[in-house]
Amino acid sequence: xANLDRIVAFSEAxxxxxxxxxxxxxxxxxxxxxxxxxxxxxxxxxxxxxxVIRAGGLLHDTIDDKVxxxxxxxxxxxxxxxxxxxxxxxxxxxxxxxxxHMSYSANLVQHYELSKLGQYxxxxxxxxxxxxxxxxxxxxxxxxxxRVLADPKVLPVKDLKDKATYRKNENPxxxxxxxxxxxxxxxxxxxxxxxxxxxxxxFMKDFLKTLNAxxxxxxxxxxxxxxx
Numbered sequence: 001x002a003n004l005d006r007i008v009a010f011s012e013a014x015x016x017x018x019x020x021x022x023x024x025x026x027x028x029x030x031x032x033x034x035x036x037x038x039x040x041x042x043x044x045x046x047x048x049x050x051x052v053i054r055a056g057g058l059l060h061d062t063i064d065d066k067v068x069x070x071x072x073x074x075x076x077x078x079x080x081x082x083x084x085x086x087x088x089x090x091x092x093x094x095x096x097x098x099x100x101h102m103s104y105s106a107n108l109v110q111h112y113e114l115s116k117l118g119q120y121x122x123x124x125x126x127x128x129x130x131x132x133x134x135x136x137x138x139x140x141x142x143x144x145x146x147r148v149l150a151d152p153k154v155l156p157v158k159d160l161k162d163k164a165t166y167r168k169n170e171n172p173x174x175x176x177x178x179x180x181x182x183x184x185x186x187x188x189x190x191x192x193x194x195x196x197x198x199x200x201x202x203f204m205k206d207f208l209k210t211l212n213a214x215x216x217x218x219x220x221x222x223x224x225x226x227x228x
Contacts, residue, residue: 002051003085004058010081011058015067020144021137022061026128031057033124038117040192049117052091055082056121060099075100094118104129104180114189123193126184131200134181135207142173150174150215155222174211174218177204182228 015024034053038045045053061067063074075096082092098118102125106112114122128134139149147170154171156178171179181204185197205225212218 001047002055002082002087002091004051004054006081006085007055007058010078011062014062018061018067019140020066021140022064022067026137027058027061029057029133030060030121030124030128031055033057033127034120037123037190037192037196038120041190048091051087052094052117053120053124055087055095056098056102056118057124059095060102060121060125063099064103098122104184119189120193123188123190126188127193127196127200129181129184130197131203134200135204138176138181139173142176145170148172150211150217152217152220155220174208177208178223178228 011027012024015022015027018024031054034057035045035050038049038053059078063071063078065071068074078099079092079096082095083089087095094115094117098114098121100106101112102114102118102122104126128137142149149172151172154175156175157169157171169179182201185194185201188194188197205228208218208223208225212223
């Protein structure tokens with residue numbers, strides 16, 4: 001049976017010092033939400049299914065170029081880690097395919113069809129980009145990158161067509177809600193995640209309405225929350 005202890009330790013060692021919202025606790029939550037959604041939809045989960053979902057959640061940001069410099073080397077290291085900790089070749093392949101193809105930016109040009117278990121990992125990660133935690137992570141990431149909170153003169157970009165354009169975008173943090181986050185609920189794969197996603201979307205809309213009431217920074221029609 002797959003052993004998750006070293007997977008957890010590797011995730012914590014890689015992500016523990018991150019201040020951009022891609023920290024170890026985020027990875028833990030992705031693992032937990034993935035399992036929770038699977039159980040809500042199916043009623044039960046095997047030890048093997050849970051191990052694959054948890055490994056995907058714990059490892060998904062350990063190969064991300066926002067976190068590590070040598071992505072190809074890190075991919076080899078993670079794949080070896082899985083095999084050394086009793087994941088079968090099929091299970092390791094499932095985890096690796098998921099974590100390399102689940103991100104929002106990886107799916108801008110083409111949509112990758114993930115496995116059943118991979119869809120739960122992807123949905124759990126996207127749920128972390130919705131709701132109260134998403135608000136905190138969005139402004140943490142913006143602060144880490146030196147971006148302003150909001151600027152009424154800089155309007156959201158309607159279409160970020162590929163990963164390079166998406167990554168080069170340095171718009172104010174609040175624009176990220178319109179450029180990415182509000183698009184996520186429609187992209188969720190699984191029934192349980194879709195319910196949670198809609199609830200969190202409404203929470204974020206309420207937050208931004210309050211932010212605008214306090215500051216007037218989102219008065220332009222481009223920030224109209226009735227259109228998201």
